[in-house]
Amino acid sequence: EPEVTQTPSHQVTQMGQEVILRCVPISNHLYFYWYRQILGQKVEFLVSFYNNEISEKSEIFDDQFSVERPDGSNFTLKIRSTKLEDSAMYFCASGMASGHTKAFFGQGTRLTVV
Amino acid sequence: DAKTTQPNSMESNEEEPVHLPCNHSTISGTDYIHWYRQLPSQGPEYVIHGLTSNVNNRMASLAIAEDRKSSTLILHRATLRDAAVYYCILRNTSGTYKYIFGTGTRLKVLA
Numbered sequence: 001e002p003e004v005t006q007t008p009s010h011q012v013t014q015m016g017q018e019v020i021l022r023c024v025p026i027s028n029h030l031y032f033y034w035y036r037q038i039l040g041q042k043v044e045f046l047v048s049f050y051n052n053e054i055s056e057k058s059e060i061f062d063d064q065f066s067v068e069r070p071d072g073s074n075f076t077l078k079i080r081s082t083k084l085e086d087s088a089m090y091f092c093a094s095g096m097a098s099g100h101t102k103a104f105f106g107q108g109t110r111l112t113v114v
Numbered sequence: 115d116a117k118t119t120q121p122n123s124m125e126s127n128e129e130e131p132v133h134l135p136c137n138h139s140t141i142s143g144t145d146y147i148h149w150y151r152q153l154p155s156q157g158p159e160y161v162i163h164g165l166t167s168n169v170n171n172r173m174a175s176l177a178i179a180e181d182r183k184s185s186t187l188i189l190h191r192a193t194l195r196d197a198a199v200y201y202c203i204l205r206n207t208s209g210t211y212k213y214i215f216g217t218g219t220r221l222k223v224l225a
Contacts, residue, residue, distance in 0.1 A: 004157075031211055043158060043201075043215040056210040091157045099146045099207035100165065105157035 002026045006092050006106035013082055013113055021077045021109045023092030032075045033093040033103070034067060036060070043091065049075065050097070082113045118202045123220040126192045134187040134219050136202030141182050145204040148213070149176065149187050153198045158215075161187065161200070197223045 005024045013019050025032050034046040047057040049067055066078045075094075079086055089110050095103030119137040126132040138147065148163040162169055162176045164185075169176040175188040189196055201218040205211060 033212060035213075035215075042217050043152070043213075045212050045214060048210040048212050050210065056212060093158075093213075095211060097211065099144070099205040099211050100163070102148070102160040102163060103211070103213065105150075105159070107157045 002104065004092055004094055004104045004106035006090075006109050008109060009107070010110045011112070013111070015084060015113055016081050019079050019082055019111065021079075021090050021092075021111070023075045023077075023094075023106055024073060025075050025092065025094030026104055027073070028096075029094035029104075030097045031055075031095050031103075032067075032069065033095075034077045035091045035093065035105075036088040037091065037108075038085075038088045046077075079111075082111075084113050087111055087113045118204060118216055120200075120202055120216060120219045122217065123222065125222045125224060126189075127224050128194060129191050132189040132192045132196070132221065132223075134189075134200050134202075134221065135184065136186070137184045138202070138204055139183045141204055142206070144207045146207065147176065147178060147182075147185050148203045148205050149174070150201045150203065150213070150215075151196075151198040152201070152218070153195075158201065158213075163205070192221075192223045194223050194225060197221055 007022045032049040037043045047061045048055045064080045089108040091108045092106040093103045149161040150158040152158045164176045177186045199218040
């Protein structure tokens with residue numbers, strides 16, 4: 001079965017630093033997503049990306065966050081100036097443009113801000 | 115976004131069937147019912163989905179009430195590897211098709 005791959009699996013960064021989390025979605029998918037999960041809490045939607053632009057974002061996705069698909073294969077989440085509260089698991093997902101097909105999630109990047 | 119309600123936790127003995135309920139009384143006619151699970155330290159994993167009719171796949175069965183206001187995920191023979199948080203999510207056929215996760219049901223499987 002196809003897979004969504006994320007790198008790195010674990011990233012430690014100092015507060016105030018920029019981080020880029022990378023994802024390789026499934027090649028023929030059209031929608032791409034980022035979610036986060038703070039330890040012990042539920043999975044939260046951050047942003048969806050379609051046709052090379054953001055199609056929807058949550059309140060969490062403020063100006064510190066950005067996404068891009070620079071080369072048609074990778075899908076990245078950038079956090080400009082990390083805060084302690086950004087420490088979480090970040091999951092990338094991809095899917096087709098329909099509600100009756102499944103989306104695939106990556107295994108996540110654990111971001112630790114110190 | 116239509117909401118779902120699930121019990122916080124359930125227990126099952128190994129090798130026995132498990133029925134995980136989900137209520138979604140505000141479901142719309144275009145919402146698909148998706149089930150995902152999250153094993154410890156992993157990303158959400160697709161289990162099954164349906165619209166109106168009951169569905170079976172190699173992992174599980176999905177029983178959907180006639181009025182679609184509730185559904186039940188059935189694991190026919192629970193194994194220790196099925197211990198996970200199970201999420202019932204409504205996914206629309208328009209918009210961005212995002213998933214909105216609730217708190218899910220934590221399934222504990224006893225040996």
